[in-house]
Amino acid sequence: MATGGPRDRLLQLERIERDIASSIQSAGLALQELSKEKPIPKQVESHTTLFLKTLQEVETGLTSQIQYLTQVSTGQPHEGSCYSAQKDLQMAYHRLEHVKSRLAELDKIRLEHLRQQGQMIRSYSLPEVQPHSQ
Incomplete structure (x- = not known):
């Protein structure tokens, strides 16, 4: 994830927000499939895999944002601040x-x-x- 200006940071945060919504939706679909009388294991696995993949992207994105904020808050001059x-x-x-x-x-x-x-x-x-x- 490239460090850019404030606009780029906001766009990255928006993408993370969409990923969070997507992961919640995938988890919901997996649970919905599991609640059926005869769940289809492939569907459950597909939704669960998508949930875990999206959750990993969210974690990576948030970690990057937190590292950026840590640099900014130290008071040390850095590019873009x-x-x-x-x-x-x-x-x-x-x-x-x-x-x-x-x-x-x-x-x-x-x-x-x-x-x-x-x-x-x-x-x-x-x-x-x-x-x-x-």
Whole structure:
């Protein structure tokens, strides 16, 4: 199973979902045949074989998906993932806002101190930084 982009991953998951439905259907047909008064052994065997084969494909597909998710969730950069970069950007904006609020608090304290001393007050303002659209 090739590792592709998000669209490929979704298509693979859809295929796994169809395989799950198919395996349930095969199991149901095998049980239905077994519930008959005179089951046909070849039919039961055919449905059971198809069930087991499809179940193996589901297991292989899910294992591949889980391995992919394990790689993505470690935070290690890898092909096709931008999560780490997005998280870094988000944290940088958070730190920027925190620094701006602290500087505003310090400026407020400075102005209050100057007022108490009756000195001429000079105010500074920080330029507004707009976060990029994601």
